[in-house]
Amino acid sequence: MGYFAVTPKLELDIILGGFALFIVGVQILGDGLTEAAGTKINYYIEKYTSNLFMAILVGTVISAIMHSSTAATVISISLVRAGLMTLEQAIGISIGANIGTTMTSIMIGLDVSEYGYWIVFIGGMILIFSNNKLWKTWGNVLFGLGILFVGLEMMSSKLLVIQEFDVFNNFMYSLKDHPWLALFGSTAATAVIQSSTAVVGITQKLFLTGEMDMIVVSAFVFGSNVGTTLTAILASLGGSISTKRAGYFHALYNVAGALIGMVFIVPYSNMITWMNDLINGAPEMAVALNHLVFNVLSMVFVIPFVPGLIKVLSILIPGEDRIRSREKIEPLDENLIDVFPEGALQLVKNTTIKMSELVLESIESSQNYLHSRNEEDFQDVMQIESMVNQIDTNVVAYLLKISKSGIQNEENAEMYMRYLEVVKNYERMSDLSTNLVEFYQTVFEVDESFSEEAMEDLDTMYQLLINMVERSANIFEHEDFSRYDSLIKDEDYLDMIEAKYKEKHYRRMAEGICDTRVASSLFVDILGTLERIGDHGVNVARNVFSVVKYHEEDQ
Numbered sequence: 001m002g003y004f005a006v007t008p009k010l011e012l013d014i015i016l017g018g019f020a021l022f023i024v025g026v027q028i029l030g031d032g033l034t035e036a037a038g039t040k041i042n043y044y045i046e047k048y049t050s051n052l053f054m055a056i057l058v059g060t061v062i063s064a065i066m067h068s069s070t071a072a073t074v075i076s077i078s079l080v081r082a083g084l085m086t087l088e089q090a091i092g093i094s095i096g097a098n099i100g101t102t103m104t105s106i107m108i109g110l111d112v113s114e115y116g117y118w119i120v121f122i123g124g125m126i127l128i129f130s131n132n133k134l135w136k137t138w139g140n141v142l143f144g145l146g147i148l149f150v151g152l153e154m155m156s157s158k159l160l161v162i163q164e165f166d167v168f169n170n171f172m173y174s175l176k177d178h179p180w181l182a183l184f185g186s187t188a189a190t191a192v193i194q195s196s197t198a199v200v201g202i203t204q205k206l207f208l209t210g211e212m213d214m215i216v217v218s219a220f221v222f223g224s225n226v227g228t229t230l231t232a233i234l235a236s237l238g239g240s241i242s243t244k245r246a247g248y249f250h251a252l253y254n255v256a257g258a259l260i261g262m263v264f265i266v267p268y269s270n271m272i273t274w275m276n277d278l279i280n281g282a283p284e285m286a287v288a289l290n291h292l293v294f295n296v297l298s299m300v301f302v303i304p305f306v307p308g309l310i311k312v313l314s315i316l317i318p319g320e321d322r323i324r325s326r327e328k329i330e331p332l333d334e335n336l337i338d339v340f341p342e343g344a345l346q347l348v349k350n351t352t353i354k355m356s357e358l359v360l361e362s363i364e365s366s367q368n369y370l371h372s373r374n375e376e377d378f379q380d381v382m383q384i385e386s387m388v389n390q391i392d393t394n395v396v397a398y399l400l401k402i403s404k405s406g407i408q409n410e411e412n413a414e415m416y417m418r419y420l421e422v423v424k425n426y427e428r429m430s431d432l433s434t435n436l437v438e439f440y441q442t443v444f445e446v447d448e449s450f451s452e453e454a455m456e457d458l459d460t461m462y463q464l465l466i467n468m469v470e471r472s473a474n475i476f477e478h479e480d481f482s483r484y485d486s487l488i489k490d491e492d493y494l495d496m497i498e499a500k501y502k503e504k505h506y507r508r509m510a511e512g513i514c515d516t517r518v519a520s521s522l523f524v525d526i527l528g529t530l531e532r533i534g535d536h537g538v539n540v541a542r543n544v545f546s547v548v549k550y551h552e553e554d555q
Contacts, residue, residue: 018154022201025148028140052306055092056299062093063100080246087313090246091306094253098225098295101196102288116149179265182219183226183258190227199224200291204284214269214286221290222258222265225298229254245313252309257298268294332398337405344402345415348395349477352423355391356473356540358384359426362433363469363533367462369437370455373444381437388430395423421543422476425536429469432533439522439529448516451508454523457501461530464494468537475541484541491538498531 048058059076076093080086119142126139190199203220206212229251261268272293276286302309332351336344362384369377399420443449450458471487474480505523508514514523 014154018151021147021151025144025151028144052088052092055089056096059093059096060100063097064103080243087242087245087310091249094250095299102292102295116146120146120150179215179219182216183223186220186223187226190224191230196224196228204287207283207287214273215265217287217290218265218269221294222261225254226258241317244317249313253302261294332394337402341402348419351395352419353477355388355426358388359429360469362430363466366433366436370440378437378441381434385430385434388427392423392427418543422540425539429533429536432529435529439526443519446518448519450519451514465530465534468534472537472541476544487538487541491534494531494534498527501527
């Protein structure tokens with residue numbers, strides 16, 4: 001009786017389905033952990049990165065929490081763009097992020113994937129039956145973690161069949177002699193997938209087949225680091241000089257690490273095999289160790305050269321950074337609320353004054369963008385908007401806590417309402433400033449421009465507006481009403497020239513001077529936006545004046 005050889009079947013549909021689940025799991029897990037950590041991820045990165053070593057530690061922790069070295073690096077680049085973080089701090093975040101991203105591969109190496117279906121079940125039940133926001137957040141975390149492991153299990157169960165295919169064995173054998181091919185392949189795969197975690201996870205399962213050599217594993221690990229640099233570079237494009245240097249450091253660091261690693265790939269791979277045998281680790285743990293040890297060694301070797309690398313970057317990307325460093329907004333001390341409520345309200349005022357300075361800078365940057373068309377000016381306005389929104393959220397929440405604590409007298413109650421109104425006016429002014437640069441961007445994208453006369457009208461309105469906002473902020477800060485009446489007159493004048501410039505614009509359109517399609521259409525909206533910013537600026541001073549005048553009449 002004869003036996004027929006059964007041709008192995010590669011169930012590509014299940015492999016691809018498992019891969020999709022794995023990628024989605026990584027995404028859900030990262031989003032869930034980020035939400036669980038709260039909205040203060042940016043705040044913690046900014047606050048606790050006072051030096052290079054602290055920045056490395058924060059980068060490691062944040063990347064582990066978010067399950068994404070790219071996300072942590074991009075956040076640091078955005079903070080550099082906002083002028084809230086130095087290039088050296090961002091470099092520290094990039095270095096630490098590479099270490100933090102090894103967390104998932106270590107979890108896979110611990111072989112807890114057998115509990116994946118249970119974790120999916122628990123997370124799913126929480127999402128379905130719980131109405132509590134915090135429980136739902138952690139349900140997302142568990143569901144994402146479970147999906148990640150289920151996807152890996154689906155892949156690994158079918159990928160093991162690959163070892164029965166001669167073409168796979170021959171390919172893996174050729175990669176052993178040509179590890180550079182593995183490096184480039186891994187780099188390309190990571191750049192496309194945008195997840196080094198996914199590439200390393202797949203490598204762990206391929207290593208289980210027994211046909212992948214540790215040298216090939218090392219090349220895949222090195223390449224996965226290089227592939228993550230694409231997003232960081234894209235995030236830095238169009239930003240300030242320091243922003244570009246931060247993005248390109250991430251690339252330089254990982255590429256240099258990979259090239260050095262390739263030089264020592266044979267002894268390095270032997271060392272990893274020895275370490276894994278020492279701890280009696282599973283094949284997946286060997287890959288996780290490879291990932292972790294390589295990133296730790298890269299960190300140790302690069303730290304002494306950071307000052308030199310910054311100099312190299314200044315040569316590669318020459319120029320002065322036009323975005324100035326901004327003073328960090330200090331957190332509002334909640335201990336003052338019960339102990340010294342007057343002090344807590346003064347703290348609100350000080351923070352609001354800094355908010356007014358940011359808003360004024362935003363308006364000035366919007367005018368700069370109108371003339372320069374420089375992406376730095378656009379990004380400056382957008383980053384200020386993010387900062388102003390955060391201040392608005394923090395101050396309003398702080399004022400609410402003050403009100404709930406029981407405001408002790410009528411004066412404090414009036415200050416509470418006054419500050420609330422002032423903060424909301426400044427927040428709206430920042431919103432309108434972003435509307436301005438978005439209008440300009442729309443015009444620039446279609447390669448149009450405003451006529452010379454239209455530009456002169458806009459500059460006249462800007463000059464008056466900026467002067468009004470400065471005087472209004474001065475009235476709020478010092479309660480100096482010597483120029484209040486002139487401010488009110490200027491508000492009327494701003495309304496008048498808005499109407500006048502609209503008429504002039506319609507006349508230019510009729511005469512064919514302003515014949516652009518987009519710019520001509522948006523010009524009236526821009527005039528109206530500038531006028532509304534002026535209204536909100538005057539509202540700040542009017543709010544303060546009405547309260548003080550009320551007290552004077554009572555006396």
